[in-house]
Amino acid sequence: MQSNRLGWILLAPTLVILFFFGVLPFIYVVYVSFHQWNPFAANPEMIFNGADNFRRIVFDAEFLNSVGVTVAFVFFAVLSELIVGYFLAQAFMKDFPGKAFFRTIHTLPLIMAPIIVGSVWKLMTTPSIGIIPHYLDEWFGITMNIGTSAPAAFATIVIMDVWHWTPLVTLTLIAALVSLPADPFEQAQIDGANSRQIFWHITLPMIMPAVVATVFIRLMDALRTVDEVWMLTGGGPGSATRFVGVHIFKEVFPKTNYGYGSTISVIVLYLTIVACWLLYVTMLAPRNTKED
């Protein structure tokens, strides 16, 4: 009883902060999503319009397109980060000259603000001055222009995201790999298992909680990517890189359409929660049941 009360007292500051900075803004966004509200219009009042914003969103071709583009981006970026991150983590588990130096260097992108990452990549990919189009043209005869080519713009954003966030995946997977017990691996080697069998039947199942946690973090981050994309392509060419975050930004700031922008935010939050829940149910719940 005593420890219960102490627990609540220790948790109270966090819960209060969480309520004011997490729960309350969420409730307010849901409230605004049922209103038509343009605070800079002639009539700045909030006008309740029931579910009209939600009725509008299911027919909004730009929004539906942005959801498709975002899902494609999340799939390619998160999958690439997982694969590259795993191989880097395995590499950093081995000893080689300069390992500490490379491990430090490879985490440097993590400390860069996304807006800086966007501007650096914009400089590197601008056709007349960028180093990437220059060498692509000189070495392979490929003309790269992310201002006019939709696939090039999309691929560049995926590569930029992989470059920026793979170190996070690597660090998480290193932590998971380091904590693995040696016994199952030794037993598997004695039984004659090859490296592929060891990976699929021992390593992957044992690091699965860490993999799922990493995918959750990256999934949530990737679904709300705005600043890097805004800096690099501004959502273009056309709507090729107009992710939902960029779409919300364009709806809320240039158009000052706060009600509809809130509706899009609520739907994106809904999609994020459903995606994470499905991932949890399909990847971790069967494992927990089996362990019972």
Add this chain to the structure above:
Amino acid sequence: MGDTHETPLASASLEEDDTLESAGEKHGFLPIETNWFDRLFISVVIWVALSLFWFRFVEPLGLSIWISNAIAVVLAIFIVRKG
């Protein structure tokens, strides 16, 4: 590789299992073990999805959204009680 016999992640997962068991988990017609809050969550997810589907495909045919809400409530009661 460390020489510990149980990973922190594995033990965290086991601790979570103990907590869930005490929270009244049960196995109904849903393919996973759930507590009442999980079933309520699933009901809300279905309610939102059904409403959006209704707005897009059924309401233009003249059927009110209140029919969708009624279906969602019946479904929610069924899921929370039998899921």
